Amino acid sequence: MLERFCATILRPICFSLSFPCRIRYISKCASCLMDHENLLPSGRSLASFRLCSVSGYTTELLDIHAEEPKLHVLFIPGNPGVASFYKDFVESLYELLGGSVSVTAIGHVSHTKKNWEHGRLFSLQDQIDHKMDFIQHELKNIDAPILLVGHSIGAYISMEMFRRSPDKVIYYVGLYPFLALNSESRKQTTIGKISASPILCAALSSIVAFLGLLPRWASGFIVSNSLGKSWSSTAVEALCSHLLKYHTIRNVLYMAMTEFTRLSEPLDWVFMREKRSQIAFLFGVDDHWGPLQMLEEISKQAPDVALSIEREGHSHAFCCTEAGSLWVAQHVANLIKNQISSAD
16 A cells, blocks of 8 residues: 555656466455445444554554454554554444454554654554554453454564464454565565655655645545545545654655565564464455465465455555455455354
């Protein structure tokens, strides 16, 4: 989603930044072809937005709580780490699970509407530590087991959280996971160069901040026309309210720089093999952040990990469309239902 956002912001000012199905663990997802109109009840529960102090940092949360939850799903976003982007996904997931599972989406530090941290920059490791503190302090008293779901770099963060809390977490789902660098991706190369340059980061952040000074109707018009009609009103609102800020984009780019450094290191395949029955991944067909080469590598290094490919035409930024949010929520709901069934 990061490169799509960069292109969205820069486009108005005229500046721009075959897989063999032989792996037996891949779900064809044929059963996921659904009638969207009949999938959810007409009056679904709404996620509540709240602020929470985690490690002394003001943190944005989206919550829906079940009365007697069987599980507590903790969702970790990608980069940008704005929880509001995932509102449709969170609400759909809650409804598809029949209100039996609590769902919380936690935003990244300083990827926020207000500049709560006064311009401080936070690395990938800072964000991992922040999410661990949330589990250890905010979720320590809940009785329900914790299930982690992460998107993009959030899948990497969630995996690190799973490694550090194997007793608290019972299952992990990585959506369109960004787990390693893709040397064949020109977009990653471009973003890597931009994020490594303080001058380019400051310039891009200043341009974004200028657009954020426009009236909301004007910035909304620019964003909507740049993105086309595919993005949901929820996603457009999240972008206008959170990302058109100097402090947010500086943190998005700084986190990206530290991602490129960290993800040059090899994955912990030993841990993944040990927890293979508690891990599932969803990959996209044409996703340079989570290419199908990574799916093949996981199948070789950690056999029996649940691997699926989404073939319905949704993108890496699934949360930015209502159809993508609903489809991925259905996929995750099916995984969770299977987990609950096996535990009973």
